[in-house]
Amino acid sequence: MSIEKINLAIKMMESTGEEILTTGGVTSSLIQQAEQKLKIKFTEDYKYFLEKFGCLSFEGEEFYGLTRDGLNSDAIPCVIFATESARMRGDISQSMVYVKSSGYGPLFSIDLSGTDSVFPVVETSLSYKRDKEVNIVAESFGDFFYNEIKDAIEDL
Template sequence: MNKLQENLIDKAYRMALQTDEKIHTGNPAEHTLIAEIEKELDTRFPLSYIHFLIKYGNLSFFGETFYGTTQKGMQATSAPSVLFVTKNNRALGQLSERMIAIKSSGYGPIFAIDMSEADQYGEGKIVEVALGYKITGEKKVLANSFAEFFYSEIENAIEDLNE
């Protein structure tokens, strides 16, 4: 795995720890669970996202919730389960079959990993998917990897805390 990607995720987590805000993480995922979820979603997860799942499961910090694995594993029926949220959004036509839901905006759009735009290292671009995606196909690239997006979101949340 690209150590820079791994380091960005862990650096963001350490930055969040230095605040007075609570951080909630899920159960770290086993490789077998990750493989089952990938199979169910018919996609491969980028290595930076796998690192996040193995280390944190899912994560909530200062109103930001990053989807991942939960104690209920394959039987999860709510957020923050990446499996549940991705399957539901795909069924509603809000994501393509090559997208993985990783976070809700809270105001409509969905943040997703778009594996149709994966680079040579298997990192998918992070996109903001518009509410009308089913009709328009509109999406906006926000970051080149999950690690970059996660770091940026945590950094922005900390800046908001300090205002």
């Protein structure tokens, strides 16, 4: 269902005629290398996003991913750089993958600590390093991506 939500979001973006900026899809080999570097396994819907787009920006909404620079990219929108930096600062846990900035403080990450294949997208505030509080904003990356794109289109 989550991959279907990503495909719906793609159709919505295309129907606006607005520019969709991507870095280009990446190989499954690069995705596996990124998983090893971050010591996690990406969700199937996020892998689909990476294979299709790499990274994506649409109407000010920037989703982090993998670029053709590979594992050594040292800037946003590389999900490896973003995740490792956020983990080092204590802004997310070791089981989270930082996929989007709010632009005003909170971070959006896929929480991979779940069980039974439930890996929600969570929002962590700047106080996360002290209180470890998370707010679930979507049940999956696909749902999150769809909702963010839908909101961006409504704001056009």
